[in-house]
Structure formats: structure tokens, C-alpha cells
Amino acid sequence: MTRTPVNVTVTGAAGQIGYALLFRIASGHLLGADVPVKLRLLEIPQGLKAAEGTAMELDDCAFPLLRGIEITDDPNVAFDGSNVALLVGARPRTKGMERGDLLEANGGIFKPQGKAINDHAADDIKVLVVGNPANTNALIAQAAAPDVPAERFTAMTRLDHNRAISQLAKKTGVAVSEIRRLTIWGNHSATQYPDIFHAEVAGKNAAEVVNDEQWLADTFIPTVAKRGAAIIEARGASSAASAANAAIDHVHTWVNGTAEGDWTSMGIPSDGSYGVLEGLISSFPVTCKDGKYEIVQGLDVNDFSRSRIDASVQELVEERDAVRGLGLL
Numbered sequence: 001m002t003r004t005p006v007n008v009t010v011t012g013a014a015g016q017i018g019y020a021l022l023f024r025i026a027s028g029h030l031l032g033a034d035v036p037v038k039l040r041l042l043e044i045p046q047g048l049k050a051a052e053g054t055a056m057e058l059d060d061c062a063f064p065l066l067r068g069i070e071i072t073d074d075p076n077v078a079f080d081g082s083n084v085a086l087l088v089g090a091r092p093r094t095k096g097m098e099r100g101d102l103l104e105a106n107g108g109i110f111k112p113q114g115k116a117i118n119d120h121a122a123d124d125i126k127v128l129v130v131g132n133p134a135n136t137n138a139l140i141a142q143a144a145a146p147d148v149p150a151e152r153f154t155a156m157t158r159l160d161h162n163r164a165i166s167q168l169a170k171k172t173g174v175a176v177s178e179i180r181r182l183t184i185w186g187n188h189s190a191t192q193y194p195d196i197f198h199a200e201v202a203g204k205n206a207a208e209v210v211n212d213e214q215w216l217a218d219t220f221i222p223t224v225a226k227r228g229a230a231i232i233e234a235r236g237a238s239s240a241a242s243a244a245n246a247a248i249d250h251v252h253t254w255v256n257g258t259a260e261g262d263w264t265s266m267g268i269p270s271d272g273s274y275g276v277l278e279g280l281i282s283s284f285p286v287t288c289k290d291g292k293y294e295i296v297q298g299l300d301v302n303d304f305s306r307s308r309i310d311a312s313v314q315e316l317v318e319e320r321d322a323v324r325g326l327g328l329l
């Protein structure tokens with residue numbers, strides 16, 4: 001049977017994440033090896049030429065699943081009929097910019113994009129925000145899209161999740177495939193909390209296998225939380241291929257489901273679970289099935305975890321209040 005192509009919109013398509021992302025979407029890694037896609041690339045006018053160059057290369061790959069590429073600087077065109085939207089393009093912090101300036105500049109991007117999604121996207125639209133500050137940008141876009149169910153707006157913490165899996169696998173000497181049920185809580189920022197208390201290492205409780213609270217507090221958590229900065233320091237540019245890979249993982253899991261007995265981490269609108277203020281876009285442990293996600297309920301949160309989750313949520317409250325003060329919500 002011939003399937004109808006899925007419309008996938010990518011913003012910031014000419015950027016470094018875009019370059020690492022588009023070829024994998026077109027080759028079937030985002031949605032599945034049997035799902036044809038049409039790409040809509042959104043760029044600012046200065047980015048259009050480079051996006052055209054990337055589109056030429058996509059053509060040159062002759063991907064059987066790629067059924068079309070449209071390039072535009074108009075969000076209303078980019079999100080028209082969109083089924084999946086990856087919001088990657090964002091305003092990076094530049095010299096002399098205060099946090100408030102950054103939030104305001106990004107508000108100028110994510111508010112109109114949210115409105116364009118509201119007005120033009122397909123009914124089943126799923127949105128992943130990658131551009132930083134990802135959680136709060138997702139909140140801005142969601143607020144501008146009152147007709148779209150709030151839970152369709154998500155923020156990426158899958159890179160943090162994958163980073164944490166990799167660090168834990170190294171520490172315990174197992175393959176990454178032996179790690180399950182790890183959780184990233186809170187914001188995609190240095191306050192995030194990678195939680196191993198419910199994680200499993202080859203079927204055993206990870207915290208018990210590690211049995212080293214000092215390593216957890218002084219090595220594991222800061223290594224994961226500050227990995228983005230470490231990559232920038234080493235590469236002279238922020239993570240790109242690993243970020244694109246995490247975006248692929250996030251959407252693939254959302255659409256195709258989590259493995260039996262496992263879960264993943266997604267930044268999603270809080271329903272108040274685990275004391276996280278309702279409405280904030282915060283990272284939780286989630287299972288996915290049939291294109292929907294659910295927060296894993298009933299986990300014990302010990303004092304060590306509680307204080308760290310609360311600190312990250314407090315940062316999200318401050319970011320929300322700042323953008324609210326700027327009239328963006």
C-alpha cells in the first residue's frame with residue numbers, strides 16, 4: 001500500500017544541527033523505514049541560500065522516502081499541513097546579551113511560529129523544540145497556539161538522557177543497551193537532574209550498583225548537566241550531530257513507542273505530577289505508545305532527588321515569569 005507522505009517541518013534548516021538532521025529524516029530514521037516524508041525547511045532570508053544548497057545535496061542522495069522539499073522564510077508556508085515540526089532555529093546568545101535579551105529575541109521567533117502552527121498545521125501536529133532555551137521556547141510557542149492540544153508541544157531533553165546513559169554505562173562497565181529507566185528531570189540547562197535511583201544496569205538497581213553518592217553528586221550529575229558547555233569548549237561550536245541524533249530519537253520514540261519495561265525523558269507540559277508546577281514544560285520520565293506519551297507515575301522521590309528537581313523547576317518558574325513579564329505568554 002502507498003502511504004501518504006508525512007509533512008516534516010524543520011526550522012533553522014541551514015544551521016549545523018539542521019545539516020546533521022535532514023539527511024536522517026529523509027532516509028527514514030525519524031518516522032520509520034516505510035514512511036515517506038515531505039520536508040519543509042524554514043530559514044531566515046539570510047539562511048535561504050545555504051538551505052537551498054542542503055536541499056541540492058538531499059536531492060543528490062536520491063532517498064526513496066523523500067517525496068519533496070520546500071524552502072521558505074514564511075512560517076505560514078512552512079507549517080502549512082505540518083504533521084511533525086522540529087523547531088531548531090533560535091537566536092544564540094551573543095556578546096553583551098543579557099538573559100532577558102535572549103528570552104525576548106527568542107520570543108520574537110517562537111511566538112509567531114506557535115501562531116503559524118496554530119493556524120496552519122495538521123490536526124495531528126507534534127512539535128519538538130530544540131532551540132535554546134528549549135523548555136521556555138516551547139512554552140512560548142505553545143501559548144501562541146491555543147487551538148492545538150498543549151501536550152503536542154515538547155522540548156528536547158533526550159540529548160541529556162542519552163548523555164546520562166552513556167556516562168552510567170562507562171562507570172558500570174556495561175553496554176549502553178543494558179541501561180534502562182533513566183530519567184532527566186527539569187530544564188535542559190545546567191540545573192537539570194539526571195536521576196539513576198530508578199534506573200537499571202543489566203537488570204539491577206543502578207544506584208545500588210554504583211553505590212557511590214559522591215560520584216553521583218560530584219561527577220555524574222555535573223558531567224551530564226554541563227556536557228553542552230564541555231562540547232562547546234572542545235569543538236568551538238555547540239553539539240550538532242548528537243543533538244540531531246537526540247531529536248531523531250525523541251520523535252521516533254514519541255511516534256513508535258518506548259520499549260516494553262523501559263521509559264525515556266521528554267520535556268512536556270506538567271500536569272502537576274511529582275510536585276512540578278502545572279503548565280511548566282519540564283522533563284519527566286515518560287512511556288510512549290500509539291503516538292501518545294504518559295508520565296511514569298508512582299516513583300519514590302528521595303530527598304537527594306527532591307532538592308535537585310525543585311531547583312531545576314524553580315529555574316523554569318523564573319524563565320516563565322521573565323517571558324510573562326515581556327508579554328510573551
Ligand SMILES: NC(=O)c1ccc[n+]([C@@H]2O[C@H](COP(=O)([O-])OP(=O)(O)OC[C@H]3O[C@@H](n4cnc5c(N)ncnc54)[C@H](O)[C@@H]3O)[C@@H](O)[C@H]2O)c1
Pocket residue numbers: 011012013014015016017018042043044046047088089090091092109129130131132133134156157159160188238239240243
Ligand atoms: N535541546 C538541546 O539539547 C540542544 C542541543 C544542542 C543545541 N541546541 C540549540 O539548538 C539551536 C540550534 O543550534 P545550531 O547549532 O543548529 O545553531 P546554528 O546557529 O548553526 O543554526 C541555527 C539556524 O537557525 C536559523 N534561524 C534563526 N532564526 C530563525 C527563524 N526565526 N526561523 C528559522 N530559522 C532561523 C539561522 O539562520 C541558522 O541557520 C541553538 O539554540 C542551540 O543552542 C539545543
Ligand SMILES: O=C(O)C[C@H](O)C(=O)O
Pocket residue numbers: 132159227228229231238239243
Ligand atoms: O547550545 C548549547 O548551549 C548547548 C546545548 O544545549 C547542549 O546541550 O549541547
